[in-house]
Amino acid sequence: MHVLILGGTTEARRLAELLHGTPGLKLTNSLAGRVASPRLPPGETRVGGFGGVGGLTAWLREHGVDAVVDATHPFATTIGFHAARATAATHLPLLALRRPGWVPVKGDRWHEVGSLDEAARELPALGRRVFLTTGRMGLAAFADLDDLWFLVRSVDAPEPPHPLRMEVLLDRGPFTLDGERELLRRHRIDVVVTKDSGGAATAPKLTAAREAGLPVVVVRRPPVPEGVPVVTDPEQAARWVRDRRGQAPLPGR
Known part of the structure; x- marks a missing residue:
């Protein structure tokens, strides 16, 4: 077979x-x-x-x-x-x-959206320093947000179009809660963007954001x-x- x-x-x-x-x-x-x-x-x-x-x-x-x-x-x-x-x-x-998929719990400040374009429209009202964890393939949706600063985490380096003010962090999960806490603190992140990928490997960022009281824009899965x-x-x-x-x-x- x-x-x-x-x-x-x-x-x-x-x-x-x-x-x-x-x-x-x-x-x-x-x-x-x-x-x-x-x-x-x-x-x-x-x-x-x-x-x-x-x-x-x-x-x-x-x-x-x-x-x-x-x-x-x-x-x-x-x-x-x-x-x-x-x-x-x-x-x-x-x-x-x-x-x-992930499920919000008490204390989460989730903003659920249907697409990366919708996530980009939500961002200016939520923060100025963005931790973007949606992968390198969809960065064009955020390319025009010149007033915001992005920390982009992906396995491989992204290619244009992408945000003008951006720092790239090349890394692959699983990630630890302590590591995600330190990342949010060190980069002064005030909003997180993620896809509802589910699983435990990348979930610690959600816990770290909840502890810090940060809004999280979550793209619903298709x-x-x-x-x-x-x-x-x-x-x-x-x-x-x-x-x-x-x-x-x-x-x-």
């Missing part, structure tokens, strides 16, 4: 680890290639796009794929919808693996394509793959 894992996330790597070496199971991990030095999962790995829905559909047929797990980032909407259309065209089962089943942890996804083969659950499960 050939399973394609659309990955690039911690959950995708964990799923590959759970399934790697299973007799009769071939794994191919697909990475978008947006990170210069990705953490490679076990199994075969391909890097780069498929060329749209048509390219992905042809790839699934050419390589004899039997099932697809979309374990991409919650905001990687394009590949998610391409996977839904390509698997429908090839009559293959598709599962979405999505880490749970929906999974209609009709695609969703699980929230790699163990559930691994069981789904095994069910497709009619095998017993993974050892210890």
Whole structure:
């Protein structure tokens, strides 16, 4: 059985680890290639796009794929919808693996928005020194906010267009609460912007912002394509793959 894992996330790597070496199971991990030095999962790995829905559909047929797990980032909407259309065209089962989103708790000052453009419109009324943790791909939305100063954290260096007054911090999670507290203090941050990526690796910034009484602009995550089943942890996804083969659950499960 050939399973394609659309990955690039911690959950995708964990799923590959759970399934790697299973007799009769071939794994191919697909990475978008947006990170210069990705953490490679076990199994075969391909890097780069498929060329749209048509390219992905042809790839699934050419390589004899039997099932697809979309374990991409919650905001990687394009590949998610391409996977839904390509698997429908090839009559293959598709599962979405999505880490749970964050939930506000008492003391949080969240401003939930639907897009990066909406986040940019909110910012001038909330602060002047912005900790921007939305990744390097969407900085154009903030490029015209010349009156604000941005601390941008990303894995790789961003390219223009981006804010004029900006300091870049190249780093990769997981991050600690003490580290996030110190970062907010050292850079005199008065507002935080983030996407609802979920998970524990980058959540400490939310706790640090709550403790400091800072507003946080949270971009809501987009929906999974209609009709695609969703699980929230790699163990559930691994069981789904095994069910497709009619095998017993993974050892210890």
